[in-house]
Amino acid sequence: MAHIPDKIKTIDGSKETLRLAVRITDLWFVGVADKLEQAEMVMVDSNGDEIHAICKQDQLNTWKIDLKENCTYAMHNFRVIKNDGQYKVCDHTYKLAFTRVTIVRQCELDGFPLKRYKFVEFSNVIDGQFEPGLLVDIIGVVDEVVFHHVSSRSRRVVFKLRDLSDQLLSCIIWDNYCLQFLEYLDEHESESPIIVLLTNARIKEGQGSYPPSVGNSLKASKLAINELVVQIQEFNQRLSKLGIEVRSVLTHRGQGSSQLSGSTQLSSKETYISKSEAKTISEINNICEDDDMDLNASPKALDKLLGNVLAFKIKVQPKYKNSAVLKCSSYLSLINNVLDMLPDAEACSKINVTMLDSNNPAQHESQSISITADHDPLIGLPLTPTK
Template structure:
């Protein structure tokens, strides 16, 4: 097949790539690189490229070309790639939603890309609500960022006759939506060791290329594929902004035995309320000197209206042009032993109000006005999961 080199100055964006356009020239960064083996294609080098627009595409180097390109491809490097094939990307657990992928020829050119930006737009972070609400294409891996609020024990599981470490963690997002995540192998140990060593700090976890899993109609995420990449408290541009958008409740990191957890089902909620955590009265929680998670049963007497029952928040990453009302209920709760105020942010409040704050908020009402759906909580007995 005759091929003609593209003009040196003409650079295509990843979104412009089409099959049979062999003369394209792209400038990309290798955001992920790993070795793979399967019976059909043998040993390969697998990569994910990202261009200046933040668009990703998968790329592969076949077994017969590994020696030629091995020393030219390093994860994190910015490179120029020219004279390659573009073909359909098919199958499950694809690293990107791009309809095509890149394959290398013997004549493919790889060189250093000058002036490639150190940061590119982030396009692949998935909202927790979209994952849990089945709003995503589950054939593609996604990126997730969340605060680790709970992690289990490091367990040894036999998978296909081989020992493998497993760790369950619970992440939350700025809307206080919590989601379970299963980590395997070296990723499980990485997160477990870091979490154990940083119990007193807020841990922000970025998981790139994780899968969305469904079990009995409920959804969670999993990391452990060769492509998965986990960053803990990284110095990325958006991390401080993300931390500032989290609920200001000083939620402590907890470490619970995960043998009773059932990822992605209502059992995980039942376990937290009835199996994993100690049941205490309000007075026992107030008097306790222990740091941990406790369950208490109390009656909601009132909701504080002086400090408001809701607040306006950016939907994600401080986009000030897109705000939404979210719950911030300060509930005065009593039991036979005493009384205390419990702060309920959006996701937790929705579980007992049965409405979103956006549905109830009316900007024309007085600030101390309490919607009927909220005032209906008065006198109700509620189980609270308290992080003390």
């Protein structure tokens, strides 16, 4: 008589001689291929219940060629461990680990569901109504590309997604996901709307003035952009029916940076000054008083800034008695915007500001703006010591 398979829902750690009939709905590899590599997967049974499974390097050498996404299997013998890591792919209390005695046999099985997406409502993320550490799926239309940076050491892009409830959510993706996104923008400049589906995304809780956001996980995420998949096509149809306005022009690297290794400027004044207060240098110094600070110990690189007027976005850390510069801009409109936020900006005197053309470093343009003497970056501060 055929043995009745165990059900994923009943796995409670009491036995390890499990007999499962499953479909692998998600599969990814972590580490360096053929060296320090392990496979991770999500398996689903005929009831639609899911569990996370790990096949480490020693066992992966045996089973790697047999493990395939969307295929069905009969599997026996696992080590059952607690699903208590920092990030969880499934909400099951336990997860499975392959052992030396695990048996995997691919076979044709009917009645096993395909991947079930766990789309999260943007409003729930913003309101903090989510389980911390549980990975989710997101889908939305790109509303604005805020920033990107690509170098030999780091790659990231920040953009805003809009869902079908017209709610905006920040999305930050890194490394190869970032390159995939930027390359798509370059190849489809005039395409609209651009719909993004990101699986196994991490939710980053809001901190202080920074709202919650979502981003890719290290290897578990998959990024689909305007692909011919049912979920994207249905989203696009509902988007049209609801009449949600979609921006036709995106700020991508073709507009903000001519080279892949560059960074875009912020896409708007509102993005630059959002969640920020305007303060004078003396006010910041009062927040972060430090009697041991030597203002004469300035790096040589700061000499190049003497005589320039810039707008800085600064994170003040009174606990550590220091401040960190998050953004810097030489745009006259942004500088005026920051000045307008200062309470005493009306009593002002005229100074000349030398603006550096970002496309031609050798070319300078003289501009005149209004600024109070209290805000002059050269008044009251010691100059860099004479060399």
